[in-house]
Amino acid sequence: MKTKLAVVLLFSGSLVYGQQQTKTLTTNAGAPVADNQDSLTTGNDGPVLLQDLHLIDKLQTFDRERIPERVVHARGVGAHGFFVSYGDESQYTKADFLNAKDKQTPVFVRFSTVMNPTGSAETGTRDPRGFAVKFYTQQGNYDIVGINQPVFFIRDAIKFPDFVHAMKPSPVTNRQDQTRQWDFLSLEKESTNMMTYMYLDSGTPLNNRQMDGWGVHAFRWVNAQGKVVYVKYKWTSMQGYLNTNPRTLAAALLKDPQEATDDLYREIGKGNFPSWELSVQIATPEQLAKLDFDPFDDTKIWPESIFPQTKIGKMTLNKMPDNYFQDTEQAAFAPGNLVPGIEPSPDRMLQGRLFSYLDTQRYRIGPNFQQLPINRPISPVNSYNQNGHMDTRETHGDYNYQPNRAQNTMGENPAFDYSPVELGATTVHQPIRIKDEYRQAGELYRSASKADQDDLIANLVHDLSQVTNPDITLEMVSHFYKADKQYGTRVAEGLHIDVQQVVERAAKL
Numbered sequence: 001m002k003t004k005l006a007v008v009l010l011f012s013g014s015l016v017y018g019q020q021q022t023k024t025l026t027t028n029a030g031a032p033v034a035d036n037q038d039s040l041t042t043g044n045d046g047p048v049l050l051q052d053l054h055l056i057d058k059l060q061t062f063d064r065e066r067i068p069e070r071v072v073h074a075r076g077v078g079a080h081g082f083f084v085s086y087g088d089e090s091q092y093t094k095a096d097f098l099n100a101k102d103k104q105t106p107v108f109v110r111f112s113t114v115m116n117p118t119g120s121a122e123t124g125t126r127d128p129r130g131f132a133v134k135f136y137t138q139q140g141n142y143d144i145v146g147i148n149q150p151v152f153f154i155r156d157a158i159k160f161p162d163f164v165h166a167m168k169p170s171p172v173t174n175r176q177d178q179t180r181q182w183d184f185l186s187l188e189k190e191s192t193n194m195m196t197y198m199y200l201d202s203g204t205p206l207n208n209r210q211m212d213g214w215g216v217h218a219f220r221w222v223n224a225q226g227k228v229v230y231v232k233y234k235w236t237s238m239q240g241y242l243n244t245n246p247r248t249l250a251a252a253l254l255k256d257p258q259e260a261t262d263d264l265y266r267e268i269g270k271g272n273f274p275s276w277e278l279s280v281q282i283a284t285p286e287q288l289a290k291l292d293f294d295p296f297d298d299t300k301i302w303p304e305s306i307f308p309q310t311k312i313g314k315m316t317l318n319k320m321p322d323n324y325f326q327d328t329e330q331a332a333f334a335p336g337n338l339v340p341g342i343e344p345s346p347d348r349m350l351q352g353r354l355f356s357y358l359d360t361q362r363y364r365i366g367p368n369f370q371q372l373p374i375n376r377p378i379s380p381v382n383s384y385n386q387n388g389h390m391d392t393r394e395t396h397g398d399y400n401y402q403p404n405r406a407q408n409t410m411g412e413n414p415a416f417d418y419s420p421v422e423l424g425a426t427t428v429h430q431p432i433r434i435k436d437e438y439r440q441a442g443e444l445y446r447s448a449s450k451a452d453q454d455d456l457i458a459n460l461v462h463d464l465s466q467v468t469n470p471d472i473t474l475e476m477v478s479h480f481y482k483a484d485k486q487y488g489t490r491v492a493e494g495l496h497i498d499v500q501q502v503v504e505r506a507a508k509l
Ligand code: HEM
Pocket: 069, 070, 071, 072, 073, 076, 110, 111, 112, 129, 130, 131, 132, 145, 146, 147, 152, 156, 157, 158, 160, 214, 215, 216, 217, 298, 331, 332, 333, 349, 350, 352, 353, 356, 357, 360, 361, 364
């Protein structure tokens, strides 16, 4: 007899190893497990038997625990909560969840860093923070998949894979490399505005509760009469703002490299529920047509002096997931999850994103990812789509096609069609008409306080001084110079670059 049997107790009809228990372990197939401590062997000294089905079941399950991490935004933290609308927005949109005052809609939110893998540090990472919100509305899931910055680096989805390749670790060394990153960015003038946002201290938030979020793109809101306006979304933190800066970074990193995750578990655990107000900038098509820049260029903001923020509701996060993998890891946010009354704008990044997320999620999670509890709409899903890995959707007897002669059959409803867009254009491969690469970056620099400008310069000099190719540095500094002469001059001086060289390069840009 083995010595362990000395501590075996009989409890509730089950054998117990050294502890009390109320339930018998089972295999995945529900059969009771006799021994979870020792494999079944051929005698004490012999090999393990293939017929130890519990061992095989356990190892096979373990061997398949990982799914691919998100290709970007791999490290994240999620929370459940609810959104309450402040008023009735039906004059602008027929979106159901915005059509009455005090209407409550459940949400799931995931905050993330972008370029680093799961398990990487969050504190001090100069990276946008993902700010993705899934609204479980009565007419399907609506996702605002935004970030903590109002603009983006590039404006056309065709460049996104190149952008990510340059920002991610080198394919040779598997290390992120400032030279590769700035090589790409310096050749993409449009990134000047975003890089200015990124290198302000707000580019390194300390946690997720104390930061704002933006939808970045413009979206089309359509009311029941078919009238169209365009909107941009902003989430304003009711907790204020907290960033690291060059003086606090080292201590913050030492204290907790994953403070953003820990902070959310800690504060929500204490019942200190964070909230954000959602506001929109609303613009008519006629107002947008008069702007001297492209309103659908995601490297630009819409000035609040022309388009003020209108508050439309408040989101509160009040529960951390019971299981990280099932909720946070398997959550599938997509800009293509739209509801009646909210439609895409022609923003070229948004258009690419409409496709990319729902595509990657079929690969990352599996073809029926929308049936998982975290992704499943609370409104009915009526479709004749079928089968694929892990299908559990409702079926409709013999009818898996449409049209059909079934009683209470399902069919389309033209009332939910996209609003018509008049185009009358010829297909082209061309950049947007008005690029205006530098103006907003200059305005942003000039609007920053002296202290923020000083940190912006220090942050840029810190990273640009690691670039090994001087031509890349010169080109990038020249972009900052084009945005604002003082801005470029200060970065040049910090890097000990001859300002005259910068002036000459800037003249050629
Ligand atoms: C064409 C440009 C873009 C493409 C192709 C793209 C693609 C992707 C992909 C493939 C994922 C992983 C999704 C998943 O596995 O579930 C992702 C995640 C994400 N992206 Fe993008 N992205 C683009 C631009 C942007 C922009 C402009 C923003 C912000 C305005 C953004 C915000 C996010 C966020 C927040 C997540 C994480 C969502 C989550 O928490 O699960 N992306 N993106």
